[in-house]
Amino acid sequence: MAVTEHPNGLExxxxxxxxxxxxxxxxxxxxxxxxxxxxxPAFAGxxxxxxxFGWAFILGTIALSLTFLGGYGGMVSLAQMSIAGVxxxxxxxxxxxxxxxxxxxxxxxxxxxxAILVAVAFGTIIGALAVRTEGIYTIMxxxxxxxxxxxxxxxxxxIFNGFSGFNQVLPPQLFGVDWRDPIPFYYLALFWAVAAxxxxxxxxxxxxxxxxxxxxxxPRRMAALGFNVNMHRVAAYAFASVIAxxxxxxxxxxxxxxxxxxxxVGPAIDILVIAVVGxxxxxxxxxxxxxxxxxxxxxxLDALVSVGLAGERFQLLIGVGFLVIVFWSxxxxxxxxxxxxxxxxxRDPLTGQPREDA
Amino acid sequence: MRxxxxxxxxxxxxxxxxxIFLWLIFAPWSDGVENILGRKKVFLxxxxxxxxxxxxxxFVASGFTLIFGLMRNVxxxxxxxxxLGGYIxxxxxxxxxxxxxxxxxxxIVVGAFGVxxxxxxxxxxxxxxxxxxxxxxxxxxxxxxIMLWIWGGDFYQILAPEWLxxxxxxxxxxxxxxxxxxxxxxxxxxxxxxLVAAIVVGALMWIALNRTRIGMLVRAGVDDRDMLSAxxxxxxxxxxxxxxxxxxxxxxxGVVGGxxxxxAPGEDTRFLLASLVVVIVxxxxxxxxxxxxxxxxxxxxxxxxxxxxxxAVVLTFLIMVLVLAFRPQGLVASRR
Numbered sequence: 001m002a003v004t005e006h007p008n009g010l011e012x013x014x015x016x017x018x019x020x021x022x023x024x025x026x027x028x029x030x031x032x033x034x035x036x037x038x039x040x041p042a043f044a045g046x047x048x049x050x051x052x053f054g055w056a057f058i059l060g061t062i063a064l065s066l067t068f069l070g071g072y073g074g075m076v077s078l079a080q081m082s083i084a085g086v087x088x089x090x091x092x093x094x095x096x097x098x099x100x101x102x103x104x105x106x107x108x109x110x111x112x113x114x115a116i117l118v119a120v121a122f123g124t125i126i127g128a129l130a131v132r133t134e135g136i137y138t139i140m141x142x143x144x145x146x147x148x149x150x151x152x153x154x155x156x157x158x159i160f161n162g163f164s165g166f167n168q169v170l171p172p173q174l175f176g177v178d179w180r181d182p183i184p185f186y187y188l189a190l191f192w193a194v195a196a197x198x199x200x201x202x203x204x205x206x207x208x209x210x211x212x213x214x215x216x217x218x219p220r221r222m223a224a225l226g227f228n229v230n231m232h233r234v235a236a237y238a239f240a241s242v243i244a245x246x247x248x249x250x251x252x253x254x255x256x257x258x259x260x261x262x263x264x265v266g267p268a269i270d271i272l273v274i275a276v277v278g279x280x281x282x283x284x285x286x287x288x289x290x291x292x293x294x295x296x297x298x299x300x301l302d303a304l305v306s307v308g309l310a311g312e313r314f315q316l317l318i319g320v321g322f323l324v325i326v327f328w329s330x331x332x333x334x335x336x337x338x339x340x341x342x343x344x345x346x347r348d349p350l351t352g353q354p355r356e357d358a
Numbered sequence: 359m360r361x362x363x364x365x366x367x368x369x370x371x372x373x374x375x376x377x378i379f380l381w382l383i384f385a386p387w388s389d390g391v392e393n394i395l396g397r398k399k400v401f402l403x404x405x406x407x408x409x410x411x412x413x414x415x416x417f418v419a420s421g422f423t424l425i426f427g428l429m430r431n432v433x434x435x436x437x438x439x440x441x442l443g444g445y446i447x448x449x450x451x452x453x454x455x456x457x458x459x460x461x462x463x464x465x466i467v468v469g470a471f472g473v474x475x476x477x478x479x480x481x482x483x484x485x486x487x488x489x490x491x492x493x494x495x496x497x498x499x500x501x502x503x504i505m506l507w508i509w510g511g512d513f514y515q516i517l518a519p520e521w522l523x524x525x526x527x528x529x530x531x532x533x534x535x536x537x538x539x540x541x542x543x544x545x546x547x548x549x550x551x552x553l554v555a556a557i558v559v560g561a562l563m564w565i566a567l568n569r570t571r572i573g574m575l576v577r578a579g580v581d582d583r584d585m586l587s588a589x590x591x592x593x594x595x596x597x598x599x600x601x602x603x604x605x606x607x608x609x610x611x612g613v614v615g616g617x618x619x620x621x622a623p624g625e626d627t628r629f630l631l632a633s634l635v636v637v638i639v640x641x642x643x644x645x646x647x648x649x650x651x652x653x654x655x656x657x658x659x660x661x662x663x664x665x666x667x668x669x670a671v672v673l674t675f676l677i678m679v680l681v682l683a684f685r686p687q688g689l690v691a692s693r694r
Binding site: 076129132133135136137139140141143144145147148151152155156157158265266269272273276313315316318319320322323326327 | 432434487488489490491492493495496497499500502503504506507627631634635638642667668669670671672674675678679682683686
């Protein structure tokens with residue numbers, strides 16, 4: 001899964017703050033997608049904005065934190081959904097919710113930073129535990145932590161309100177806007193998704209990000225060069241936790257509540273599925289994966305019913321699709337795309353046949 | 359024995375703790391002790407439930423650790439194999455009313471499924487941990503949905519046969535009546551039967567791996583596969599066999615779990631996680647480690663749910679964290 005080369009050549013350049021403002025270096029496709037996303041509310045209905053794009057941006061943001069850990073750090077964590085869940089629970093507990101005997105009703109400028117801080121602390125502890133292990137052990141331990149947290153939330157009624165969780169957790173009415181209306185929420189989710197995307201892109205080219213990629217590719221050499229390998233890994237977990245926490249806060253607003261079901265093993269694995277199906281090699285991957293997942297999840301029911309199967313079989317559909325992707329394209333949809341472009345490039349423009357010398 | 363020479367103080371403390379524990383089990387409790395720990399019957403039940411739950415965990419985790427420890431194959435579909443075995447056992451047990459047969463059928467069918475898995479999946483991605491993980495997660499998602507399709511979301515329970523149903527009286531005093539008669543502990547026979555079976559299976563596995571020719575081949579194949587196949591051993595055949603046994607044990611565990619708990623969707627992830635935690639605590643790839651880890655986790659779960667129900671899961675988790683912090687390789691490290 002560790003891929004260092006990047007097809008668009010962006011990743012290899014590191015210097016110069018000025019290049020961030022050099023808009024001509026951004027490919028035309030990005031401009032087009034950005035423009036479409038910005039004017040989306042003009043032609044898309046509320047359902048599409050809120051339930052499809054809003055949800056996909058949020059899942060993509062949470063999966064992005066896994067992409068950062070997995071793609072740049074070489075660590076696959078299954079606990080990212082739990083970290084998002086901590087932020088979501090903290091938003092419900094510290095802010096306002098329908099469970100008035102637990103929620104503290106703090107103002108938004110206080111509970112949001114605290115929620116993110118708590119989630120980051122949680123994620124950092126997970127990271128500190130997980131970096132003691134490698135490869136498959138990391139997956140196992142983060143999976144075990146995620147499940148332990150799920151059971152804990154389900155059984156604890158004093159803080160987490162047990163099985164039913166929290167409801168009526170709404171975003172603050174800032175600037176006179178109801179942020180849970182489809183259009184404002186769409187822009188809110190879009191803003192944070194883009195912000196997280198750019199942040200990951202920026203960090204991956206910063207000295208820290210480069211050192212992290214070095215640690216991924218050859219930890220022993222990096223240690224010999226004087227880098228503290230474990231500290232870099234823990235810091236990567238902390239950074240990924242910030243992104244997951246933002247996703248978690250948006251998630252609790254989207255669902256207007258949080259319950260243990262949202263952070264159980266299924267959703268935790270869904271995040272991995274989204275990240276892997278999209279592709280771990282570039283931060284755009286998780287968003288592609290999230291769109292695919294949300295579309296499947298939303299429309300598989302109708303599609304399955306139309307071919308005579310029960311609608312609940314969408315899980316099977318997702319599983320089979322995931323298997324196909326993992327079997328044939330380890331880099332996800334991005335890998336398929338890159339391979340297709342590679343093949344198109346090696347084709348003779350006159351005959352359309354593959355070139356002999358390629 | 360070297361442990362005693364190296365850590366005389368620690369072994370002294372451990373001996374005292376064991377002595378206190380034995381006293382708690384065998385002696386009738388005075389009122390003072392009951393005030394602190396509650397009724398002795400509850401304590402003993404938690405103890406026995408914990409140990410027998412440990413036996414169940416051992417069945418699942420030993421298969422998992424066998425496959426992982428010996429072949430470095432990461433099978434996160436192990437929980438699905440457990441549930442599949444349980445459902446198959448249920449079908450056989452209700453169709454033939456022959457409980458022991460359901461074990462055999464579940465072992466064979468799930469073992470065969472494991473062989474297919476090894477042939478189709480693991481042989482193609484030898485040494486690629488992450489890919490194995492992802493593929494087996496995909497398989498477990500599919501299997502979970504297929505099983506939900508076939509058996510629905512209901513709870514199933516496999517009924518134990520006549521000769522194993524009902525309780526047996528153990529020579530352990532739970533309380534003393536005012537008349538001076540002792541009340542003895544009653545415990546379900548089927549759970550004790552399972553415990554004995556787990557001990558027998560564990561011992562057989564240990565002997566097979568450490569004292570037989572085939573065990574020697576397996577261990578040698580893990581260390582240097584190429585060298586072993588160069589000496590003319592059909593190493594793939596050996597590995598297929600190990601995989602079949604490992605998967606079959608998961609199927610067997612399914613029948614056990616279906617007998618003294620129940621089968622339902624979601625049990626697959628529960629038992630995958632139980633086996634993960636057990637092997638993390640006990641040490642990857644070690645049969646004695648799996649046994650130790652299983653008993654510790656089983657006891658922690660039962661005592662936790664009796665004495666502090668809300669935080670029972672946290673206790674299990676805490677044990678895992680402590681082990682990771684001080685012995686990342688697990689309590690009983692494997693040979694390598």
